[in-house]
Amino acid sequence: MDKAIPRKNRKFRYLTIAIGVFLVLSTILFFSFNSKRSLNVKADELSIQKVETDFFEDFVVFQAKVEPLNVMLVNVTEGGSVKEIFVENGAMVTKGQSLARLYNPNTELNYLTQETAIIEQINNLNTGKLNIRNQELNMTKDYVLIEHDYNDAKRLYDMNSKLFEKDVISKNDWNTFKESLRFQEERKKTIQQSIQKEKQSNQLQISQINRSIQTMEKSLEILRNNKKNFLITAPESGRLTSFEPVLGKTFQAGASIGKIDSKKGYKLAAEVDEFYLEKIREGLKGQVEFKGKTLEVLVTKVIPEVKSGRFTVELAFTSKEEIVLQDGLSFGVKLVLSERNKILVLSKGVFNQETGGKWIFVVKGNKAERRNIKLGRENPSYYEVLDGLKEGESVITSSYTDYKDIEELSINNPQ
Structure with missing residues (x-):
């Protein structure tokens, strides 16, 4: 007589397998979410600088052009087309000298x-x-x-x-x-x-x-004098600039046809980034280099109107010595914004373009970990460190374009 063999409970076996799979997946997910996102990089691709205490001088450097201190516009009183031209651009003229004649039938x-x-x-x-x-x-x-x-x-x-x-x-x-x-x-x-x-x-x-x-x-006298307005004359003695009339070219009444530099001094005019609008004010001192000499300049006017992200600053030379300059000459101006003192600083780098000065990679051995920081003032050489870094620590200051979502860098062949 055949003996009946009892069937195993398949439900219990499936449940055991499912629990095992769940535990494995949970372990993988746990380590995935709790492990740092890292990336291997080569040391020679990085720029590493040390945080240090050094003299910090808040200053800005920008290009400024020489402009005449006193410029008088040559305006067209009666509109018309150019009939005659008597002088060339750049010529020295005297007050009342004929420059050009217009014609309007x-x-x-x-x-x-x-x-x-x-x-x-x-x-x-x-x-x-x-x-x-x-x-x-x-x-x-x-x-x-x-x-x-x-x-x-x-x-x-x-x-x-x-x-x-x-x-x-x-x-x-x-x-x-x-x-x-x-x-x-x-x-x-x-x-x-x-x-x-x-x-x-x-x-x-x-x-x-x-x-x-x-x-x-x-x-009648006024009318006859108005007829003379077709003859454009120099309103002041000096050098004629921006004077480019063309025979037959028409100018409207009130239009400017040139400028006269009276040669009574010069000033510097510069377009400065709007970032410095609150920092630059009248009375600030600066320096320019001219023929091997350092010349002192002073901010005389700040025009706060911002155009294309820049505003205008005018500076004057403070030296009593006569300086022979040329209109349009360009100078690199160093404008001091604060006194020189020792603070914790970090050399400037392109990392700030991606981080906005809010975090940085700090190097420890062959690793570099992401850390939140706070930066303050800056000059062309340094950032002021307010929080998050200590003197002597090494940081990566090169580009972070490929590291925006990375929390840890593994550095091969550390320097």
Whole structure:
């Protein structure tokens, strides 16, 4: 008789296998998440510097160009096209010297029309004055005739007065002579009053006409002077620069056609990175090298307007010694931002571009571990170390482009 063989419990075997797999995977994941992400690198690919205590001077170095201290613009008063050019760019000119002549037919025609109209108005006003004078002359002539008639009447009156007293003439004739004299007296008095009033009125009119003529003559003078504005002259003596007119080229009224350097000194102008906007102020001192000499400069103006990430700084030479410079000459300026003192510093490197100064690789033997740090001020040579590093520690200052997500570096052939 066959004996029945009991079947093994497969569920228990599957559960055991599953638990084993889970434990293995958990172990792998645990070590994966808790182990540092590392990378092998060659020592000759790295730049390693020591953290040290050294003198730190907060300064900035930038390029500045020489510009004239006093520059006067040569502006176009009346727009037009270039007809004649009398001097070349870079020439020394004197005040009032002719530089170029412009031509604008429409404007000149307009000037001619205005000039003709003004002259016609002046002539009309002068004609009015002449008419007034003629009226006065006519009245004077009338007065002379009236005075003659009065004198005749007076003479007859005086002569017949004696005859009347002697009864030589009748009373009717005497009354006629007396009435004639009274009439001539009234007539003379009336014309005298009229002439006086007319003269007062004429004087007022002539005064107004004269003022109008003066105004017209001033307008005519201004108009004729404006016609001279087509001739561009030097407003100051000095060297003419940025003067590049071309025959036939048109310039609008108010446009600048050149500059004049009066040769009364120089200044330096520079475009500085906006990072230093809060640090640079008027009165800061700096230095430039010129022909083997160190020249002192002083910040005289800070223009805080930022364009394309840069702002403008102007500096002046403080030396009383006369310096012969050339417009456009470039200088490297070292501008001191703080006093020189000893602090913990780190040599500058490109690592800061990837880390933003927040972390760095610290070298220990043949390993380099990532560490959080805090940097402060900087100059072209050093960073100021505020936290995270100690004097004597070695750090990697070369590029971290390939190490951004790495926590530990294994250095082959350590230096």
